[in-house]
Amino acid sequence: MSYQLRPALRRIATLKQLLRLSLISLAFSLPAQASDQVLMDTVQQFLYQETQALGQEVMIDISPPSPHLPACVAPEPFFPNARQSPLGRVSVGVRCGEASRQVRYMQAQIDIIGNYVVAGQDIDRGTLITREMLSQREGNLGDLTAQAITQQDDIIGMVAQRNIRGGNTFQAHDLKAPQVVKRGQRVTVIAQGTGFRVSREGEALADGAQGERIRVRFDTRELVTARVVGQGTLVIDF
Structure with missing residues (x-):
């Protein structure tokens, strides 16, 4: 019985391989405009998933891919720098093709409307920062510098390394552990x-x-x- 099944199993495996190759060929044969739209939609969804928890409103503007590049089959977006903050101008890597052998890079602007912490009063150098010294503000987190600290839990209990004016955001180099x-x-x-x-x-x-x-x-x-x-x-x- 097993001997009789082997040719059938080989035919099934061959059909699966042909189907996979046909799908890849179909993707390459798609009009460039349709292929680019799939790529843009995939990157958009990736960036939204990475940023939706950061604020109340997320705005993503992706630069279209170069028309001189081949179609990106089965795009898999990723951040080239794992520590990159998904705010402001960011670079997004995309793996393309069978076995993800091709890699290209796209640019996007991410703006997030959310809450961040500012100094609620003037803070002198050497002061141990407490909750009462902080205030909340709402705005575009993408306008803040890469060194800005937005969460109060990362600020309370730290010591000011310089004078901080009321209303200013806290920068990483402004603070040190006591x-x-x-x-x-x-x-x-x-x-x-x-x-x-x-x-x-x-x-x-x-x-x-x-x-x-x-x-x-x-x-x-x-x-x-x-x-x-x-x-x-x-x-x-x-």
Whole structure:
């Protein structure tokens, strides 16, 4: 029985392959205008999915593909830079063709109307920022600089590195994490790994903010580098 089925199975596999090749050929034979529209619609949907949670209203303007390029079969959009913020002028990569062997790039302008945080008052350099110092504003997030911080949770608890005028947005270089360890301070260093955890006291040789790595000197004059995890506490992971 299995022997009799093998020719039939081979014919089915051959028909599937021919159908796949026919669909690809059909895509290439589409009028350039129709193929470009499929590409534009696919990129539009991709950008909308990436940005719909960022604000109340999303406006996307995509530059049409070059008429000198071949049709893009089965387009798969992606951001060339995974850390790219989907705001303002952005570049979108698109994989095309069988096995996504071809890659092209398109440009788009993304404008998002939403809320962002500004200083609710003048803030002096060195001030620890609290919720009461912040205010909300609505506008086009695409008009903000790439360094602008729009969420209050990323601002509260930070320290101003320069004077900030009321009504201004917060830039990444405006803020720094507060120092939770001071140079010369007696600190606890916890060494931990699988199945063990020990602690020793030492002296911090530099100021340190949460997450920073600084050097610590023990009473034995031994020097280690440890990660700041809290007020007067550092960790060495093994």
